[in-house]
Amino acid sequence: MSIQYVLEIIGTFSFAISGALAVRDQKHQDWFSATFTAFISSIGGGTLRDILLDSYPLVWVRDIAIIYAIVAGVITTFVFYRYLIRLRKTLFFFDTWGIALFTIVGTEKALHLGVRPEIAAIMGVFSAVMGGVIRDVMTNEIPIIYRKEVYATACLAGACCYLLLDKVGVERNTAFIAASLVIIVLRILAVRYQWSVPRFFR
Amino acid sequence: MSIQYVLEIIGTFSFAISGALAVRDQKHQDWFSATFTAFISSIGGGTLRDILLDSYPLVWVRDIAIIYAIVAGVITTFVFYRYLIRLRKTLFFFDTWGIALFTIVGTEKALHLGVRPEIAAIMGVFSAVMGGVIRDVMTNEIPIIYRKEVYATACLAGACCYLLLDKVGVERNTAFIAASLVIIVLRILAVRYQWSVPRFFR
Amino acid sequence: MSIQYVLEIIGTFSFAISGALAVRDQKHQDWFSATFTAFISSIGGGTLRDILLDSYPLVWVRDIAIIYAIVAGVITTFVFYRYLIRLRKTLFFFDTWGIALFTIVGTEKALHLGVRPEIAAIMGVFSAVMGGVIRDVMTNEIPIIYRKEVYATACLAGACCYLLLDKVGVERNTAFIAASLVIIVLRILAVRYQWSVPRFFR
Numbered sequence: 001m002s003i004q005y006v007l008e009i010i011g012t013f014s015f016a017i018s019g020a021l022a023v024r025d026q027k028h029q030d031w032f033s034a035t036f037t038a039f040i041s042s043i044g045g046g047t048l049r050d051i052l053l054d055s056y057p058l059v060w061v062r063d064i065a066i067i068y069a070i071v072a073g074v075i076t077t078f079v080f081y082r083y084l085i086r087l088r089k090t091l092f093f094f095d096t097w098g099i100a101l102f103t104i105v106g107t108e109k110a111l112h113l114g115v116r117p118e119i120a121a122i123m124g125v126f127s128a129v130m131g132g133v134i135r136d137v138m139t140n141e142i143p144i145i146y147r148k149e150v151y152a153t154a155c156l157a158g159a160c161c162y163l164l165l166d167k168v169g170v171e172r173n174t175a176f177i178a179a180s181l182v183i184i185v186l187r188i189l190a191v192r193y194q195w196s197v198p199r200f201f202r
Numbered sequence: 203m204s205i206q207y208v209l210e211i212i213g214t215f216s217f218a219i220s221g222a223l224a225v226r227d228q229k230h231q232d233w234f235s236a237t238f239t240a241f242i243s244s245i246g247g248g249t250l251r252d253i254l255l256d257s258y259p260l261v262w263v264r265d266i267a268i269i270y271a272i273v274a275g276v277i278t279t280f281v282f283y284r285y286l287i288r289l290r291k292t293l294f295f296f297d298t299w300g301i302a303l304f305t306i307v308g309t310e311k312a313l314h315l316g317v318r319p320e321i322a323a324i325m326g327v328f329s330a331v332m333g334g335v336i337r338d339v340m341t342n343e344i345p346i347i348y349r350k351e352v353y354a355t356a357c358l359a360g361a362c363c364y365l366l367l368d369k370v371g372v373e374r375n376t377a378f379i380a381a382s383l384v385i386i387v388l389r390i391l392a393v394r395y396q397w398s399v400p401r402f403f404r
Numbered sequence: 405m406s407i408q409y410v411l412e413i414i415g416t417f418s419f420a421i422s423g424a425l426a427v428r429d430q431k432h433q434d435w436f437s438a439t440f441t442a443f444i445s446s447i448g449g450g451t452l453r454d455i456l457l458d459s460y461p462l463v464w465v466r467d468i469a470i471i472y473a474i475v476a477g478v479i480t481t482f483v484f485y486r487y488l489i490r491l492r493k494t495l496f497f498f499d500t501w502g503i504a505l506f507t508i509v510g511t512e513k514a515l516h517l518g519v520r521p522e523i524a525a526i527m528g529v530f531s532a533v534m535g536g537v538i539r540d541v542m543t544n545e546i547p548i549i550y551r552k553e554v555y556a557t558a559c560l561a562g563a564c565c566y567l568l569l570d571k572v573g574v575e576r577n578t579a580f581i582a583a584s585l586v587i588i589v590l591r592i593l594a595v596r597y598q599w600s601v602p603r604f605f606r
Contacts, residue, residue, distance in 0.1 A: 145441075152440070153434075197437075236604035
């Protein structure tokens with residue numbers, strides 16, 4: 001059991017928590033919709049990436065631990081939600097950690113499947129953000145892509161950083177950690193100093 | 203021509219009717235949008251299942267009868283819609299029959315493709331409800347997953363029942379009928395006695 | 405480099421422009437969301453078609469020129485947008501040209517993959533309109549399918565025309581041009597004389 005695998009399970013678990021919490025604002029929410037939303041949020045991005053790259057079987061179809069990590073996230077949310085919503089900062093770090101991890105894992109996987117770096121970067125960003133986009137579209141929220149936060153852009157920066165370090169021959173684990181830190185630090189700074197991506201139309 | 207095939211065609215036909223009826227509440231509706239919506243509602247769930255399981259060619263790409271069943275459903279809706287909307291109960295039974303059938307057929311197909319029972323249950327539920335979810339997202343409705351009815355949960359119960367009966371060695375046709383009945387009876391009782399799935403957040 | 409390839413690049417470029425322009429009405433828009441929306445609008449339809457037909461690798465995964473055409477479209481929109489929005493007619497012609505091209509290329513590709521003509525027509529229409537539908541769903545717009553314009557219906561007419569000409573043995577380039585013209589002329593006439601597809605429910 002590699003460290004990366006453990007990290008992926010933790011990422012899935014924390015995405016499931018943020019997914020389950022997202023049904024709070026729905027007019028009607030129940031156990032099914034919370035579990036369903038947690039599931040879509042966690043596996044949506046990676047599933048889209050693997051479908052686009054024709055990489056089968058899908059991770060969660062092959063490895064039941066992913067499903068159990070999601071169920072654990074849902075139960076954790078149910079038991080501790082009063083506590084969790086007071087822990088906004090903790091949640092923010094969990095989510096930020098999740099997108100950092102998913103971006104680099106996704107970029108790496110795409111590279112290994114032999115696509116060009118530009119495509120690998122797109123796949124990394126998709127892995128991290130598309131689960132949330134699908135969740136937002138389904139729950140009639142404005143997708144995170146169209147909100148003010150620096151979110152997907154931080155992922156893109158991290159993916160590009162990883163590709164650059166990989167290109168110049170930096171050892172894989174170092175590149176992994178450095179690129180993840182780029183995403184995490186960028187996002188924290190962006191929230192702290194209210195950075196935003198330059199407007200497209202003035 | 204097996205009985206199961208005939209049932210699938212009937213399920214597709216009845217899903218097409220409920221899909222075409224869904225455009226009534228759109229600001230603008232025409233022949234194209236009605237047919238398109240009927241098509242998405244009917245084939246959406248099964249198509250998603252087959253893409254997730256890498257099972258190609260897709261049923262409706264291979265078997266043109268599916269397309270004709272959808273067209274027949276659209277024309278039936280056009281000709282009889284005044285009559286159909288008075289027949290709410292009939293429609294409810296058609297739809298309930300459709301989701302029961304699609305759930306068990308989907309679960310079975312996934313099992314045959316060699317996935318674990320947990321994944322097969324997810325695929326069964328997806329087959330039954332994701333067509334409707336995609337339709338709702340496209341027509342700006344709140345997806346059926348986030349409404350009060352016991353809908354997807356009944357499908358999940360039926361899928362689990364099928365898997366259980368299959369595991370203990372019950373003969374396939376018996377398991378099929380018993381699990382379908384679980385879904386149909388659960389949904390009828392839920393509507394009759396206004397059951398709902400327990401809330402996730404109190 | 406065939407003429408068809410050049411046309412596809414132009415089609416992608418013009419779809420990227422209309423995608424980037426679509427973020428103007430979003431509450432928040434930035435460089436990332438404009439590029440993302442342009443990307444989804446341009447490749448969404450063809451990607452869905454190829455996933456449904458199990459045709460891998462996807463065009464834009466294999467051919468980086470597609471990505472560069474999208475980036476060029478985004479930059480063009482940024483530089484010239486004040487000019488572009490005054491050029492409504494020019495944009496309309498670009499978009500109409502785009503859907504005509506994508507419809508026939510999509511129909512042709514599906515035919516070559518060996519599906520029946522009915523399925524090929526569906527794939528042609530999907531290639532042309534589903535990128536826009538996904539974009540509209542993501543940006544909380546009413547999908548173009550549910551608007552009054554004759555849009556997808558013109559594509560369907562063009563696809564059927566191509567299939568008919570192909571069936572009676574008309575030479576490929578002639579069929580391509582004739583069918584594209586059907587779509588372009590139909591759409592122009594529809595806008596000019598305010599044609600609309602007959603309502604489904606009276």
